[in-house]
Amino acid sequence: MALGEFDLIERYFKRPSVSRALSPSRNTPHADVALGIGDDCALLQPRPGTQLAISSDMLVEGRHFFPDVDPATLGHKALAVNLSDLAACGAKPLAFTLALALPRVDEPWLAAFSRGLFALADAHGCTLIGGDTTQGPLNICITIFGEVPVVAGKSQALLRSGARASDDLYVSGTLGDARLALDALCGTIQLPAEVLAQARHRLEQPTPRVALGLALRGIATAAIDVSDGLLGDLGHILKASQCGATLDTSSAIQLIASRGIESWLSGRFDIEKKLQNQLNWVLAGGDDYELLFTAPASAQAAVMQAARSSATPVTRIGRMDAEIGLRLVDTNGQPVSGQFASFDHFA
Amino acid sequence: MALGEFDLIERYFKRPSVSRALSPSRNTPHADVALGIGDDCALLQPRPGTQLAISSDMLVEGRHFFPDVDPATLGHKALAVNLSDLAACGAKPLAFTLALALPRVDEPWLAAFSRGLFALADAHGCTLIGGDTTQGPLNICITIFGEVPVVAGKSQALLRSGARASDDLYVSGTLGDARLALDALCGTIQLPAEVLAQARHRLEQPTPRVALGLALRGIATAAIDVSDGLLGDLGHILKASQCGATLDTSSAIQLIASRGIESWLSGRFDIEKKLQNQLNWVLAGGDDYELLFTAPASAQAAVMQAARSSATPVTRIGRMDAEIGLRLVDTNGQPVSGQFASFDHFA
Incomplete structure (x- = not known):
């Protein structure tokens, strides 16, 4: 019946x-x-x-x-x-x-x-x-x-609109793995089974950073969750807070969690194409569900304490600027070029 | 673009x-x-x-x-x-x-x-x-x-669970018109254009009885909105309140609003089939979005005052019983038989 x-x-x-x-x-x-x-x-x-x-x-x-x-x-x-x-x-x-x-x-x-x-x-x-x-x-x-x-x-709600020039910019956990899995499942790339398994877990069973969000109350000046891709979601903070940011791609690029992706990429692409791929997954991947947030430089110790108390890794990936716009730089502060498109449900 | x-x-x-x-x-x-x-x-x-x-x-x-x-x-x-x-x-x-x-x-x-x-x-x-x-x-x-x-x-919320034996049973507005329109739009019946237009308005632009609901606070003992059909939704009150009801079909059958339906039905069906059709729309129609509610007999004047103050017609259609189950009766209190199926989204 x-x-x-x-x-x-x-x-x-x-x-x-x-x-x-x-x-x-x-x-x-x-x-x-x-x-x-x-x-x-x-x-x-x-x-x-x-x-x-x-x-x-x-x-x-x-x-x-x-x-x-x-x-x-x-x-x-x-x-x-x-x-x-x-x-x-x-x-x-x-x-x-x-x-x-x-x-x-x-x-x-x-x-x-x-x-x-x-x-x-x-x-x-x-x-x-x-x-x-x-x-x-x-x-x-x-x-x-x-x-x-x-x-x-x-x-005490963390909003997108509270970031101020010279605040540090942080992201929790890892980025890009969900998009890596999506590309593999769509057949755009072929991944070794163990790399795919790790990445797929991130795509299908993301970990909401609830404990970190609670620990950041009164510390973070602005926050958003990374669902459409780091750059797109950072754009929402910049717009709401009416400021700009400089993002250190050499910090960000390390954030893919899937083990083995580094050597797998190196075997397939020249160094520039490898970096471009990796950066694209990290910056424009989507479905990461990490927290992207800002805090004054004076609050750095408090941010790290919030990360420890919530058992959530946190990485500083840049700083907010008074100058409108987003600047991507490498480890030497030199501009990095590239096209990174965030996810739009109607694009 | x-x-x-x-x-x-x-x-x-x-x-x-x-x-x-x-x-x-x-x-x-x-x-x-x-x-x-x-x-x-x-x-x-x-x-x-x-x-x-x-x-x-x-x-x-x-x-x-x-x-x-x-x-x-x-x-x-x-x-x-x-x-x-x-x-x-x-x-x-x-x-x-x-x-x-x-x-x-x-x-x-x-x-x-x-x-x-x-x-x-x-x-x-x-x-x-x-x-x-x-x-x-x-x-x-x-x-x-x-x-x-x-x-x-x-x-002060009105719940389904507060009805008591000997409470009066009321319904607001009219019933059955939405289902009449649905049957016509599905091609099950053919309606004159003006009857269809009236019925269709009820199907497509129902009036939520917000003012009546507010006016019934502290007066009604139980309430539900009629979305799946009068009998099915009355069943939810009976189950939650652990009591039964006797429903006067001769009051209920008058509740179709669409003008002309009476004479249109009379021209098409013998009297018994006509009543059966009309009763089915009223009792098992669905999409009515009227309020079905109970109140003690002592609150009858207060119910009528709530109806007036909210400019919403209200009709008494039965009473609650200590005996579990639903009994349909005619104007003389004689049992009425019939199969009336309420709407189930997976049936």
């Missing part, structure tokens, strides 16, 4: 109090969720002195993931990209809604998808409070809610 | 403060929206002593609307179905996010869609605070936020 819409929600997505039970280490009382799945609306009651940070992301088959993607990793990624937006605001995850269009009711698919989704949700103490399911081309839309304190009337 | 993702948002969806300016009569300060479109997250700051009511609905082409639907009415409907969820909770609309998958950037379509969307949003003082746009099969996912007061530690 076919599973109906309400049975589907009941079986795969309604978990009264289960989220708490599964993550005892994060078993803080969520007074915030006054009512979860099952009525016309969910009810959230934010704690006094807090704001709610809200973000929505829609994932579409063939655009954000391959039709044959493992549904468990898809469940992970659908929530991860939203958690990453909270991280970029320095918001503590609270809850999310899930709207899901499915071509058909495929129970093994739903079981794996919800397993991947809830594993990440539980790790962040983030409760599914409502949503919608319908028949249609596969589409996953999550809206996520996080908490940001307001101190002395001032929101 | 093709319009990119960010230009598209800038041109059609970013309206700093415009929403307020366009609706001076509702020009209340929204301290709630601390930050709108343009950063990783929006920031909402609910007023002290309030909860946030949250609902998500996803609309898919071919499932919720026809491919050739007027995009202005689609913009209206996408928000209306979400406002209807707030109405069913007695929540005051505050803000919403919009995630939109589009097959291509079609500027006239976007202009009309956003016009229809914002006309309804402005009428309810509801601000677009964020979202997502991507390429993909047409899909519209709105998550909406409303305000519910908490009085003496008790939420």
Whole structure:
């Protein structure tokens, strides 16, 4: 017998109090969720002195993931990209809604998808409070809610608009691996199996930098998550903060995590083409979900302490300038040329 | 030149403060929206002593609307179905996010869609605070936020679970017209042009009963909006409230609004088949977006006052019973038989 819409929600997505039970280490009382799945609306009651940070992301088959993607990793990624937006605001995850269009009711698919989704949700103490399911081309839309304190009337949210000239520019973790995997899976390049496996993990199961975002509250002056590519997302900070930046490509180019890529590239391309390829993945890759942020030079020790306390590597890759525009330089401060296009969903 | 993702948002969806300016009569300060479109997250700051009511609905082409639907009415409907969820909770609309998958950037379509969307949003003082746009099969996912007061530690939200035996059962407005239009547009029945036009308006531009929902706070014991069909949605109240109901079909059958349907039906069917058809549209139609609610018999005058103050017709169509199950009766209290299937998105 076919599973109906309400049975589907009941079986795969309604978990009264289960989220708490599964993550005892994060078993803080969520007074915030006054009512979860099952009525016309969910009810959230934010704690006094807090704001709610809200973000929505829609994932579409063939655009954000391959039709044959493992549904468990898809469940992970659908929530991860939203958690990453909270991280970029320095918001503590609270809850999310899930709207899901499915071509058909495929129970093994739903079981794996919800397993991947809830594993990440539980790790962040983030409760599914409502949503919608319908028949249609596969589409996953999550809206996520996080908490940001307001101190002395001032929101502690990290915004894109707070960067100032002479601030240092930092990025967390590694860059370019997701794009490397995408190029390989699309057949543009051929990668050795072990390199592809590493890169593919980054593409399919990104790690939202929630702990770092929280640790950077009061330290970072501006932040964004790298989803469309480093240069494009840096451009959003420059525009919102009305300043420029100088980016040290010799620091950035080291940021690809996949081991073996260096020697594999060296065997295939001359040195200039190799650097160009590597730089392109790092600067314009997309789907990295690292945090790109700025902080005053005087806060360098605090930034490094935030990195340690959140167990998240952080690299300084440049500085903000009063002069509008972005300048790419090499290790000697000489200009680097090149065309790097960020990701646009309609390009 | 093709319009990119960010230009598209800038041109059609970013309206700093415009929403307020366009609706001076509702020009209340929204301290709630601390930050709108343009950063990783929006920031909402609910007023002290309030909860946030949250609902998500996803609309898919071919499932919720026809491919050739007027995009202005689609913009209206996408928000209306979400406002209807707030109405069913007695929540005051505050803000919403919009995630939109589009097959291509079609500027006239976007202009009309956003016009229809914002006309309804402005009428309810509801601000677009964020979202997502991507390429993909047409899909519209709105998550909406409303305000519910908490009085003496008790939420004033209308829930499905509060109905009690001997409560009266009411429905707002009219029922069945949307389904009548759907049947005609699908070619199942042929309607005279003027009947179809009336019914189609109800299908494509439903009126969310926000004012009635607000007026029913503290009066109604349970409420739901009729989206899947009266019987199915009544079933949700019965299940959540753990009681039964007796529904007077002779009251309900009068609720089709479309003028001329009565005589048109009489000319085509014998009396029994006519009643069966009419009852099916009313009881199992779907897409009505009326409020179905319960209130104690002692509150009848207050219900009627809420109906008047919100300028929304309300009809008593039955009463709640201690005995589990739903009983359909005619004007003499005799049982009415019939199969009425509510809408299931995977049936």
